[in-house]
Amino acid sequence: MTQSLAEDTAAAERLLTHGAMTVEGRLVQASNATLRCDIEFEGLRAKCVYKPVAGERPLWDFPDGTLAGREVAAYLVSQAMGWRIVPPTVHRDGPWGPGMAQLWIEPDPAVDVVALSRANDAAVRRIAVFDAVINNADRKIGHLLPVAGGHVHGCDHGVCFSTEYKLRTVLWQWRGKPLKPLALQGLARVRAELEGELAGRLARLITAEEVEATRRRVDLMLKHRVHPYPPEDWPAVPWPPM
Incomplete structure (x- = not known):
């Protein structure tokens, strides 16, 4: 259900x-x-x-x-x-x-989430792209929720959308690698939505500056077409990582 x-x-x-x-x-x-x-x-x-x-x-x-x-x-x-x-x-x-x-999402107990977080898994890679868009400052292993069929949900997004680059995650295995076509399609979709109704809905939840910073992050990813690198002046991995 x-x-x-x-x-x-x-x-x-x-x-x-x-x-x-x-x-x-x-x-x-x-x-x-x-x-x-x-x-x-x-x-x-x-x-x-x-x-x-x-x-x-x-x-x-x-x-x-x-x-x-x-x-x-x-x-x-x-x-x-x-x-x-x-x-x-x-x-x-x-x-x-x-x-x-x-x-509430009950994760599949048969999936080793530690191994999943380190794997070259397409669903987890999408989460890495999503985290870059929302500037997630706390993507821990335990925030990955794999379910039957291979889909992976993510939870705990309270420290996101800062105007400063604060990306902190356990999912750095794709840093600097080219974005997949599916990722570019998702980025293009959200960029278009950020010019319409989505921008208005976000403005009721985060600041106008944070909405604009989200647009800039998407634009950078669409321009360079690579997964971002860790910040130089901010811890790259949350603690504890689990």
């Missing part, structure tokens, strides 16, 4: 937006308040992750109270690229106030 909802994004968004949430428990390994919930609407039921703004830990390099919005912005960019990397995600009120709600 969960994976079918991940593919039927309209149904998933309705459920996440209007469903009644019952908190199951807290994911204690998360640095910010992250709650797993049951959610139900019009007979449809699933699990979701709920991250209330009130539970966000202040950061020195991102404005307070903006992480939930950045998670939703990452979902919108993922959809615009046509890759369904980020599970359906909405901004809504919940048991602990406003925050983000995201469809």
Whole structure:
């Protein structure tokens, strides 16, 4: 059911937006308040992750109270690229106030995510491109969610979209390598959307400067047609990497 909802994004968004949430428990390994919930609407039921703004830990390099919005912005960019990397995600009120709600994805336990993160896997390579677009400052191994059939979702996108180059990831195996045609197609799609409705939707979640910085990152990738290199003045890999 969960994976079918991940593919039927309209149904998933309705459920996440209007469903009644019952908190199951807290994911204690998360640095910010992250709650797993049951959610139900019009007979449809699933699990979701709920991250209330009130539970966000202040950061020195991102404005307070903006992480939930950045998670939703990452979902919108993922959809615009046509890759369904980020599970359906909405901004809504919940048991602990406003925050983000995201469809829970149960990863395939048969997949070794450490090996996957180091592999030359097409689905993971798409995530590396996506992370470069959103300027993801925290792509850890545990944020990869492989499911049956070979698709790989990604989660935890609260520290993205900075105007400064902060790309920090475990997925550097393609640095400097030519972008695949599929990647260029996804970049072209999102660049076109950034001139239309997507820009307006993002502007309600991140700053106008951050939207413009996203355009510039896409333009650079389309111009040079290679995977980016690590920043010179910023740690290239998150810690801990898992």
